[in-house]
Amino acid sequence: MADEALNDRALLRVEGLKQFFRAGRGRTVKAVNGVSFSIFPGETFCLVGESGSGKSTIARSVARLFEPSAGKIEFGGMDISGRLSAASRRALRAGMQMIFQDPLASLNPRKKVFDAIAYGLVELGLCASRAELSRRVFGIMEKVGLPPDFAGRYPHQFSGGQRQRIGIARALVMNPSLVIADEAISALDVSIQAQIVNLMKDLQRETGVAYLFIAHDLAMVKCISDRVGVLHNGYMVEIGFRDEIFGDPVHPYTRSLLSAIPVPNPIAERRRIVFSYSCAESGVDYGRGALRRLGGTHCVLAEDAELERWTQEPGL
């Protein structure tokens, strides 16, 4: 997405983001190593990739829970990569919401469900009265399928799925323009997943909210995404529209990922052969590659020779 005109419309622009961590004994973990992407208003952008490839780190950098080591992040035309002014912090708090991977860690165990959901609204003073606050909290609880009598209970009294719905309610009650959902639905049963995803889609149509959706369930990703980015070892190795990624994967990591998606078919599943890939075995060095455009919006991280080899391999 190099086109200037398109980029002007972006809700979120991430350019050359690097996020390093010191891990003791002078070691540095390069969790995110120069990643670029944009998210447009009203779209669903999915990040998929290996465990430890940097998905959550990107989410946290974008939400400014970390100070990025390098690169630029723009949200709603505002530079949020450096030190944040009080005003931009406030805009960020209202406009960007995060639903975490780990429901218990993100919920204060001593806060009742009502207060957990109301927290942001109260903190930023976004309701005119106690009655309005109640209306909005109970309204969103109903929307995500939480019975009203749950409001007085504590998070540890709920199942994993119920806790995750509390997290979702807490984010959506703020009417944000971007919701970052990090593994937000993976703890839910498939029917409630379907219910929540349908709900998120409805809210998207209603309000134009955009989603940065991080998930391991590729069947779900295929179902809900507009565009998909594939991460591996801190690099974005492939990015494009859903059908470009699922229909015509080029990078060997993407191919290996797609070959491993389990389907609810026992006989087929027991004889499934997964295409395995590792950088070391295939001699790929991401540091030497560059993002190549394959046509349309479909880009892949590759060196010249690799690109030639990969595009000549037969499809899945």
Next chain:
Amino acid sequence: MAADDAGGANGMAGAGGANGAGGAGGGNGIAGTGGADAAGNAGGAEYAGGADGADAILKIRGLEVAFKTTAGTVRAVRGIDLDLRRGQTFAIVGESGSGKSVAAKAIVGIRARNQSVTAGTVEYAGAGAGALAASAARKAGRAGGGAGQNACSDTSQGAGQNAGRAASIDLLRLSERDMRRNINGRRISMIFQDPMTSLNPTMPIGRQIMEPMLLHSRASGISRGEARAKALRLLELAGIPDPAGCLRAYPHQLSGGMRQRAVISVALACDPEILICDEPTTALDVTIQEKILRLIKDIQRRTGICVVYITHDLGVVAKVADMVAVMYAGRIVESGTAEEIFYDPRHPYTWGLLLAVPDMNASGERLHAIRGNPPNLLHGIEGDAFAPRSPHALKIDARRAPPLYQISPTHFARSWLLHENARPPEMPGELRARIDGMIAQALADARH
């Protein structure tokens, strides 16, 4: 192959179980399970897990768990029957909040502070049962025989059949201390949904793997050095690229997936007989998930360990499970072999569940959610808990809980639709089409 053996045993023993089970007297007398409702009906089959329960290492009958809350009593598990066998892989699927984790925790003896009832029996007949039964009998003797029913060997219980069989003991009657020292982490290991609840944030991973080995070191005679070497091997087995580094790392320094692999290493540290995995791979990408599932399968093949998966991912279930149980509102509403559940589901909740899975062959459409919400377990449930959400509900569903119907030696379902006088139910057309497609694809694959 372990899986095949288990399947074979089910098929054969199951035929016997269908007629022989009546005499064994399972937990169906417990109020609320099928037996009471079923008198005089075609239903009311005795759950036999596909066999007479003879070779089960864990035999669960009529398990109930309830919690006290400020709003009232939550009846989270309302009577479940389940047999677990060596070498078998069992999957428990179902609605969020249906009691899967609560049931699993009851089995390994993790009791919540506000837990108010635990009823039923969890009969353990594994390697540690003999010693536990003997020690319980000794204690009972000392106490004047009052707690004699604490331990029973099968010779006294099984009316003289198979006199030579190992002893068994009801885990629900063991103290928390006995459970912690002799069962949990040693004979039965549990991996939790959320890796951070299994890991201590203030302790390096290595120590957390070695701790249970050293805790039970009197029995195993393992030294510190050996424990360390085993910890390294377990991390390597779990596919951690830098095992030595991971040994020293703290949980927050690992990604979600790495943490879960560390948790698996902790769970396997004491070579358990039963491994219960509560959502073990939801935090992992599909390629690592594949590796972990294969790892667990390998360990199972080598050791004959019984593995129970609790998961929402029906693709994973299809990949690993021999037997599947579907839970709804604290009960098992359908159980059977993986083939029976995926290709021939009978319960309307199972239909809804299978239909809700996003279809890889059709993208971008609306997903099929089951209409309505799960029942609030605070309020007593009358009749069939799923009926208010089922397009196939019958009048009787509102009044009486359905009994257990037996469809094959291994296949059971709890729905009035299976009553001989009910109109034979039709699964939703779209699901029928999907299943037909899957079977066709499986057959085509098999031909290649």
